[in-house]
Amino acid sequence: MPDVDVIVVGGGPSGAIAAEDLARSGHSVALLDRAGRIKPCGGAIPPRLIADFAIPQDLLVARITTARMIAPSGRRVDIPIENGFVGMVDREDFDEFLRARAAEAGAMRLTGTYQSIDRAGGHPRVHYRDRDSGETRGLSARLVIGADGARSKVARDEVEGGDRIPYVVAYHEIIEAPGPVGQYHPDRCDVVYNGRISPDFYGWVFPHGNKASVGMGSLVHDVDLKQATADLRAASGLADCPTIRREGAPIPLQPLERWDNGRDVVLAGDAAGVVAPSSGEGIYYAMVGGRLAATAAAACLQTGRARDLRLARQLFMREHRTVFRVLASMQKAxxxxxxxxxxxxxxxxxxxxxxxxxxxxxxxxxxxxxxxxxxxxxxxxxxxxxxxxxxxxx
Structure with missing residues (x-):
């Protein structure tokens, strides 16, 4: 018999939600995550996410009521956010909250780095390097959910096309932010559309309470991300603010054509490519993807039909395909x-x-x-x- 019903590889928002949902539905779950990894992210979440996933208000470090769009010429358009707000979270605290909640629901937390999967015993066995001991260990399961990011090793090893997903390289700096200064305001998100900052994406300045996320992304791999971010900080009047941490990572550009291997593995979140084109928004879609991966896994565990793993992609695209197509067309145009x-x-x-x-x-x-x-x-x-x-x- 396998050790657990499901192993979730990756403890970001997608993997944590998948593990929590499966644990709450009575399944035995292991959540494998590399500790200390924080994804570069503006940290914006919509009210629907807060409601759908029961996010406590004290995790919000800011409530944004205005978005400013800045053109290459420097001209600006301020957009009031009517009848709502954009919530801001710090991924360091937000992700850990979700992992801890999954553990409270019954998921077993493992800290280590995924290495490979074999099926010598008939079920998938995940091999990982334990963080504390440095030893290679293994755990078997009936199913595996790969939620290990944009350049997912699980996707590359197990799912057709999983090694060919296009991605933007994103970089940001978390800084100590003052009150209103220069072009910066703690109640407003600035989005900078300028080829000198990013030739094919955008730059951002997002308040996080007494901190701020300043960053950009680009598909052009020889762009100097750090210099572009320094230029963005200078233009916003934030050049002299102390830097707390720097982070970089790939962000996928489009959903994969397949999210499962037709047998015992299904993908979720960035590993499946569910980041919205144009905006680069990923937290909400990652969490939805994690929930749907859990739904598909639960169905497969109940029926024994591997084809039920397809439900994750089918349900996601039924709900969000049109939005992704509209945003992709806008980005291209x-x-x-x-x-x-x-x-x-x-x-x-x-x-x-x-x-x-x-x-x-x-x-x-x-x-x-x-x-x-x-x-x-x-x-x-x-x-x-x-x-x-x-x-x-x-």
Whole structure:
């Protein structure tokens, strides 16, 4: 008999939620994680995440009520977040809270580094290097959930196409942040669209209470991430703030075509590629992916049908495919040049764009109740892409 029902490899938001859900449903679960690894992340979470995953308010280090879009020319558009807010979390504390909650639900925590999987005993056996002893150990399970990040070793070893996922390299610095200074304000998220900061993505300055996350990402691998972040800090008036820590990691650009190996492994979170195009938002989608991986694993454990592992991807894409396609089209259209970035920020000046964007963000669904607003946005979008109008700002 295997040691546990499920081994979850990776203890970020996706893996922690998968482990918690399975443990609460009565399954024996082991959660394997490398301690001390913090993913570079702006830390933004929407109200729907807070509600769906029962996140306590004291984990929020800031509540953002305004988003500022900054064009290559330096012109700005401030977007008020009506009827809601963007919650900010520090991943160091947020991720550990989720892992601890999974353990409270009954998951067994293991600290170490995944090495490989074999099936000599008929069931998958995960081999890992234990952090404390340095020894290689093994644990067998009926199923494995790979939630070990964008360049997932589980995906590479077990799932077709898992070694070919495109990714953006992201880098940020957590700094000690003062009150309002220069271009920085502790109640506002700044998003910088500028080819000098990132030739194909964006830079960000996100408040975290008495800290701030300042960073950027790029698919262009020879971009000097640290220099671009230093330039971003200087432009925001944050160059002299003490740096607490620096972090870098890949962020996937699109969901994988397969999330399971057709036998006993299913992927979740960044390992499955579920980061929203254009925005780079990943925490909410990772946690949804973890929950759906747990759902698929529970179904497979009950029925014995390996094909039930496909449910994770099927259910996720049924809910979020359209949003991902819209955002991917927007990134392709507007992130290709500074002239297009200027037009994109100008488009954000439109009230319809502002309201629909943040309604969709906070509720994690396309807003379908305003057909005329969608029509107006479509026409304005077409006008910008065909250069029929000039960019405008207040």
């Amino acid at each position: 507007y992130y290709c040049s500074d002239e297009r970035r200027e037009r994109f920020v100008s488009l954000c000046h439109d009230v319809d764009v502002q309201r629909l964007t943040f309604e969709a963000y906070m509720n994690k669904a396309l807003v379908r109740a305003r057909p005329m607003a969608h029509l107006r946005i479509g026409l304005k979008n077409l006008a910008h892409l065909t250069r029929l109008v000039r960019p405008e700002f207040t």
